[in-house]
Amino acid sequence: MSSGEALVTLALHTASAAKDAHSSQLAYERLLDAAGSNHAGTYNEDALRLLFSLRPISSSLPSWGVRAALEALVDLYGSFEPDTGKGKAADAILKAQLRALVRSMRPWFVATASTPSEAQASARLLLEGFEGDQAT
Numbered sequence: 001m002s003s004g005e006a007l008v009t010l011a012l013h014t015a016s017a018a019k020d021a022h023s024s025q026l027a028y029e030r031l032l033d034a035a036g037s038n039h040a041g042t043y044n045e046d047a048l049r050l051l052f053s054l055r056p057i058s059s060s061l062p063s064w065g066v067r068a069a070l071e072a073l074v075d076l077y078g079s080f081e082p083d084t085g086k087g088k089a090a091d092a093i094l095k096a097q098l099r100a101l102v103r104s105m106r107p108w109f110v111a112t113a114s115t116p117s118e119a120q121a122s123a124r125l126l127l128e129g130f131e132g133d134q135a136t
Contacts, residue, residue: 067121
């Protein structure tokens with residue numbers, strides 16, 4: 001198992017165990033660390049691995065874990081930048097792939113946004129980001 005795979009596994013486990021605001025914050029940070037460099041505001045190819053691994057478990061996460069996942073997606077989709085270390089063209093491809101994969105998860109965000117929970121506001125924020133994309 002590569003270090004990227006290990007970080008993704010740890011992040012998903014932490015999100016699956018989130019039961020309150022504190023554990024949700026820890027899960028959020030681990031999700032972003034698994035995607036790249038949380039502190040630098042960048043992601044690499046491991047972000048795709050994270051999203052592909054998140055999709056099948058998204059409906060079984062506790063509400064605090066969903067909140068952590070959606071908050072991480074808000075950052076990855078909206079403000080973080082790709083950093084593949086392979087140049088601008090590779091970064092642009094990764095950004096397009098990540099954004100398409102996040103948009104493909106829209107039904108989960110819509111369902112979460114319409115259900116009262118700790119994650120409802122995060123889902124609405126992510127959907128607002130999609131609307132902003134359509135306006136530009």
